[in-house]
Amino acid sequence: MSKLLSRLLAASLGFAACFSTLPAKAGDLEAIKEAGEMKIAMSGQYPPFNFVNDQNQVVGFDASIGMEIAKRLGVEGEIVTTAWDGIIAGLLASKYDTIVGSMTITPEREKVVDFVGPYYHAGRAVFVMEDSEVQALGDLKGQTLGVTLGETHEKWAREQGGWDIRTYKGLPELLLELKSGRLDAIVVDNIPVRVAIKETGDKLRMLDTPDIEGGAVAIGIAIRKNSPELKAAMQEALDAMMEDGTYEKISMEWIGSDIR
Missing domain, CATH: 3.40.190.10 (Periplasmic binding protein-like II)
Known part of the structure; x- marks a missing residue:
């Protein structure tokens, strides 16, 4: 069973990689602003970062960060929930504009997507x-x-x-x-x-695991490659949030400490 799952995961990464070779649509930032909204993907299964509350709304640290970035880009934010194992493929297929879902930045993922951030560190x-x-x-x-x-x-x-x-x-x-x-x-x-x-x-x-691999990892916001304007605008918004206290306020609300 483990070999089968490994093959499936490898196939999924290969599927994503084939998308990464496609040219980006003309101006992802421009397209977002023309649409007046930014679609933000996450699993909705990862409290307190993103989860569905009693009112059937997707909330949490990731949701708040994503919505605030959309606001600072001058557009509405729309949360999209999707299964985690196919979330990158969905981004590359343009089902949404970004993933703000507590995604670890890895060399494998950097081959197929670009990252804004890191916006927090975890272990x-x-x-x-x-x-x-x-x-x-x-x-x-x-x-x-x-x-x-x-x-x-x-x-x-x-x-x-x-x-x-x-x-x-x-x-x-x-x-x-x-x-x-x-x-x-x-x-x-x-x-x-x-x-x-x-x-x-x-x-x-x-458990006490001081030498475990991944004990301190960077978490980033994924976007499609070849979108320099969008990456720069989102990074600027994130940096401003960290400087003006908005990030800390969101972090304290959902996590109870500043996790930047």
Whole structure:
């Protein structure tokens, strides 16, 4: 099964790569301004960064950052939710204008998209239930790990080997499966899980993994390549947000600390 999934992921990246060779449409920034809106993609499955609230609205840190950038470009922002494993292909197919979805900047992704930012930094972490006998990463050999399909954490987990890997759409499912006992551990970004633990009181514990790959990673905003005007305008808007206190206000609202 793991070999099959690896082939599927490789095929997905190849599909995205073929789009990257296509010439960009004339002026993505111009097209956005002519339309009067910027379509902003995210999974909607990654609280507190992006999730669907009780009013069926997509909210969170990513949503607020994306909408503020759209505002500063002089257009309306429209949130588009889509499955994470196909989100880059959707961008390259022009289904939306940008991805503000807590995407890790990697060399592989930089081959097919450009990034604005980084707009925050995060780190890979492994969480278990508080009463778990697992004390170190090595204790998980032969056990079941949960990851979000298409994230860099999945790639890392498969490269390590030695455990059973199950993939899910996002953090809510991962936490539910861990608490139900169907997973022994989850591999995720530490910030959203820390926030979830604070809000719910769930008895989870983060393993001490000081040398884990991806312990500190840059998170960027993805746009199509060959869009220098859009990239410059979005970077200028992001920089201004960080300088005038807007970024800190958004960060404190959703995360509880300044994560730039």
